[in-house]
Amino acid sequence: MSLGKTEALVILIGLTVGAFGIILLLPSNPVVYIIDNQPEPGLHIFTGSLDGMDDYNIHSIRLLENPVSMHVILRCGGNDFDIYIGYGYLPTINDYDVRGYDSGGEDFTYDQLEEGIWHIIVHSFSGSGQYELRINIEY
Numbered sequence: 001m002s003l004g005k006t007e008a009l010v011i012l013i014g015l016t017v018g019a020f021g022i023i024l025l026l027p028s029n030p031v032v033y034i035i036d037n038q039p040e041p042g043l044h045i046f047t048g049s050l051d052g053m054d055d056y057n058i059h060s061i062r063l064l065e066n067p068v069s070m071h072v073i074l075r076c077g078g079n080d081f082d083i084y085i086g087y088g089y090l091p092t093i094n095d096y097d098v099r100g101y102d103s104g105g106e107d108f109t110y111d112q113l114e115e116g117i118w119h120i121i122v123h124s125f126s127g128s129g130q131y132e133l134r135i136n137i138e139y
Helices: none
Strands: 011-014 019-025 032-034 043-050 056-063 071-076 078-086 099-100 106-110 114-126 129-138
Touching: 043 056, 043 114, 056 129, 071 078, 071 099, 071 114, 078 106, 114 129
Parallel strands: 032 056
Antiparallel strands: 011 019, 019 032, 043 129, 056 114, 071 106, 071 129, 078 099, 078 114
């Protein structure tokens, strides 16, 4: 199959119980959005890997009515991975609602939340390897 410059093919896939993903096939390369792996109410856990500087993965969660706070923890070993979060849009390293960019992993709380879809970018500032992203929402 060949896609034109502005065409995309979207495929919905099942991943595990409580999680699903969308594969967005663009002319240049596929992007996988992993949406909501929720082992318990309010807790979202994502794992992934980044191949090197400026590589990134996109994760999305749906916040229910009346969210109070979002506690974000990124574990990435000795790598320097950063977090960029956008409400209702895909953030970039220059356009985001909140970010975590400490050296190494991240651990922060954000409390200016609204119900709806939040997109989280895990971006490699330097290094490559595995990570675990935990997002705990308090309602």
